[in-house]
Amino acid sequence: MGRTGTTRRGALLAVGAAAGGLLTACTDGDDGSRGPTSAAAVRAAKALRVKSAGTSRELLRQYDAVLERHPDQATRLTPLRSAVARHVTALSPPQPPKKKGGSAKPSPSLPASSVPSSAPSSAPSLGTAAGDTGDAASGPAPSVPADPGAAIRELAAAERRASDAHADALVHAPPELARLLASLAAADAAHAYLLTEGSPS
Template identity: 95%
Template sequence: MGRTGTTRRGALLAVGAAAGGLLTACTDGDDDGSRGPTSAAAVRAAKALRVKSAGTSRELLLQYDAVLARHPDQATRLTPLRGAVARHVTALSPPQPSKKKDGSAKPSPSSSASSAPSAPSSAPSLGTAAGDTGDGASGPAPSVPADPGAAIRELAAAERRASDAHADALVHAPPELARLLASLAAADAAHAYLLTEGFSS
């Protein structure tokens, strides 16, 4: 692999890290990007759009898990990108109800059950989302070609589809959510480039 390709990938990974900072900033609040008075219908629409976009990233995460399970030798290359997609899923997931004003947070059975096994998550394990976000992808595993090159190309195509979907969705999103979707669309496009260039180099 040429040094130029390595440099390109390093630069794009730096760009991806910057985009990660943007998505963190966009999700610091617990609203849907609609500060000020809004109608209940607008809030519901923003939440539905967020759920749909989270599903887009979750499908992409499943694709990464399937490729890593079929081609574990690609882990060094794919794990950082997979980790970024896992963070996208978390960023897009609707905010969970937090503490009550009297300070007595009432944990739900599902949240308390999921927090216990995911506590030792400092080292992400291959093919699981818990190590990255605590929000694991679930669903039927996509089919993966036996040839690693073909599998990587399909993964790049899935990244491009996710990028396009986020770009289409941001047109209908409130400002904060639109900024988040723009960041994710750019990150997915960069991932597709890295996967394509990395395989062809």
């Protein structure tokens, strides 16, 4: 039992390093479309990205709601919340390159405001997290139990649902996107374990 904290921190660092490398590698490409690709396949891949980004964005809203209700959990939850914010960024459809003498047309899939520019350094409230939550912030905030332990357990369940959703989606994804979704599914599963393993009673 005395090694629980060290083990948890080590697992978190390992997951963060591995997922971070995969996120960088997967977002540098274009969903693996190096040859001729049908317009239908491109549209399907983009729709899958949007749906998966929505899954991670909803999870991000859950973190924001828990952090607002239980700010004393910030030290523990902020690193995980930051990782989920990076998931949203990685899943956002790539923006077309700007043309000389003018700007490219904005992507119709997601507004620029829905993409977090960087991971937050502290736990923001729902009112200051618009850059991370995007259009999802317009809906009602998720309900959060008054008991911190129950709130953390619900957050762990939300992480498991996100992991399952990404795992289901990767079956229908092109290779590059499938690799990204696999890394996110693994990261979310690890988050769920970390939250459950150290959940306050």
